[in-house]
Amino acid sequence: GDSVTQMEGPVTLSEEAFLTINCTYTATGYPSLFWYVQYPGEGLQLLLKATKADDKGSNKGFEATYRKETTSFHLEKGSVQVSDSAVYFCALSGFYNQGGKLIFGQGTELSVKP
C-alpha cells in the first residue's frame, strides 16, 4: 500500500541554519504531496503542497519539490527561526486511495535554538 517515510528526529539546529527534512514515498499512480506543521499544543496546519511532478510548493520560506524520479518531497528552509520549532509531517493523498485519505509519515520534530 501507499506509504511515506520521513527522516527520524529530533532535529536540533541553531537559528539561521539551513534545514532539510527528507521525505520519500511509495504510491500507486500520481499522488499529491503535502507538508503539515504542528506547533506545540495545536492542530495540524497545511504548510505547502504539490500536486504533480516537478511542482514546487512554497510558504513562509519553506520549499519542497515533487521529484517523481526519486519519489521524494524534501522540505527545505534557508534560515530557520526559533518560531519554526514544531513537528513536521509529510503526507500523500492518492487519487486511488479509498476516500482520498491522507497517508502520513512518522513526523520529524524540529527544535531551533537561539
Add this chain to the structure above:
Amino acid sequence: DTEVTQTPKHLVMGMTNKKSLKCEQHMGHRAMYWYKQKAKKPPELMFVYSYEKLSINESVPSRFSPECPNSSLLNLHLHALQPEDSALYLCASSQESGQSFNYGYTFGSGTRLTVV
C-alpha cells in the same frame, strides 16, 4: 471563514462517563474526518463522512460513535472509554473526499482528551 472549530479544547472524563466532541466548519466542505493522535505520532484516521454519510470506519471500537447531523457539523460521542483512549482528537474537512488529493485537509486545533 476558513477554520475548523473544535469544542471543547480539553476534556477529562471517567471511564463510565458519556461525553461528546463537536466539530464545525463553514467552508462548504462536504467531507469531514475524525483523527486520533498520540503525542509526537502521526494522526490516525478513525472515520470519514462524505456528504453526511459515513464512508470509512477504520475498525474503531464501538465506544466511539460518530454522527454528522448536517454538512457543517460533526460529533464524536464517547462512552465507556479506557485510559489508553487518552489522546488529541482532531477533526478535519476537505472539499470532497475524492478531491482531497488536490486540496488537502483543513484541521481543527483538536480536543485533548484525558480518560481517568
